[in-house]
Amino acid sequence: MLNFVTTNPGKVREATEYLDDDVQQFDFDYPEVQADDLKTVAAEGARAAYRAADGPVIVDDAGLFIDAFDGFPGPYSSYVEDTVGVERVWRMTEPEDDRGAAFKTVIAYCDGEGFEATPDPGGIDREDRRGQDLAADDRGTATTDEQVHDGSAEKSSETVPVKLFEGRVNGDIVAPRGGGGFGFDPIFEHDGTTFAEMSTEQKNAISHRGRALAKFAEWYGER
Numbered sequence: 179m180l181n182f183v184t185t186n187p188g189k190v191r192e193a194t195e196y197l198d199d200d201v202q203q204f205d206f207d208y209p210e211v212q213a214d215d216l217k218t219v220a221a222e223g224a225r226a227a228y229r230a231a232d233g234p235v236i237v238d239d240a241g242l243f244i245d246a247f248d249g250f251p252g253p254y255s256s257y258v259e260d261t262v263g264v265e266r267v268w269r270m271t272e273p274e275d276d277r278g279a280a281f282k283t284v285i286a287y288c289d290g291e292g293f294e295a296t297p298d299p300g301g302i303d304r305e306d307r308r309g310q311d312l313a314a315d316d317r318g319t320a321t322t323d324e325q326v327h328d329g330s331a332e333k334s335s336e337t338v339p340v341k342l343f344e345g346r347v348n349g350d351i352v353a354p355r356g357g358g359g360f361g362f363d364p365i366f367e368h369d370g371t372t373f374a375e376m377s378t379e380q381k382n383a384i385s386h387r388g389r390a391l392a393k394f395a396e397w398y399g400e401r
């Protein structure tokens with residue numbers, strides 16, 4: 179049984195759609211390290227959660243990256259949703275000529291064992307041209323995290339290995355529409371439909387989380 183470490187039931191709904199009964203929510207508010215990239219936050223979160231959980235864990239660190247604001251709110255999306263709010267993020271973006279944005283997620287898996295490294299052909303930090311078919315992102319962007327060191331207080335010199343899976347989807351910021359999903363879904367439009375207007379299944383088929391979960395599920399299934 180896999181522990182999906184999150185306080186966000188919306189993420190669990192989407193993950194169970196992919197991974198069926200193999201996953202359960204582990205409601206653990208892992209300490210989010212101050213970092214500008216999702217990979218570091220997810221990897222450190224997975225290590226902390228693994229120490230607290232009884233069994234393998236996955237952590238999903240995600241965010242909305244708005245082009246006109248150089249990627250804001252990015253890794254701070256949860257904080258901005260709670261403080262500024264979704265509606266005001268739309269109103270901030272409305273006057274901009276370029277309302278392009280991307281949702282990105284990094285799923286980090288940790289079970290205390292090591293993994294074989296696989297090459298990362300680019301991943302989500304690469305600049306994708308707007309409107310580009312993202313099929314290339316669906317292949318082989320799983321990487322073994324070796325750079326991030328264990329920052330825990332117990333001063334362990336050993337770094338617990340973490341496996342990372344990335345997903346990204348491009349879209350546009352629009353006036354809020356739809357009652358489904360969570361977070362910034364009502365203001366994120368992809369191919370004419372906001373994520374909040376989609377069913378969980380429809381969103382999973384194209385979303386950042388769906389892409390990352392698909393990669394994880396493929397790798398996990400082979401193990």
Ligand SMILES: O=P(O)(O)OP(=O)(O)OP(=O)(O)OC[C@H]1O[C@@H](n2cnc3c(O)ncnc32)[C@H](O)[C@@H]1O
Pocket residue numbers: 183184185186189206207238239240241242255256257259281359360361362363373385387
């Ligand atoms: O850390 P956990 O407990 O998993 O829950 P969280 O909601 O705080 O999760 P994150 O730190 O990954 O923050 C992600 C934020 O980005 C936004 N977000 C991420 N994925 C999203 C999605 O699929 N749809 C809408 N908003 C999303 C939303 O505001 C989330 O609160």
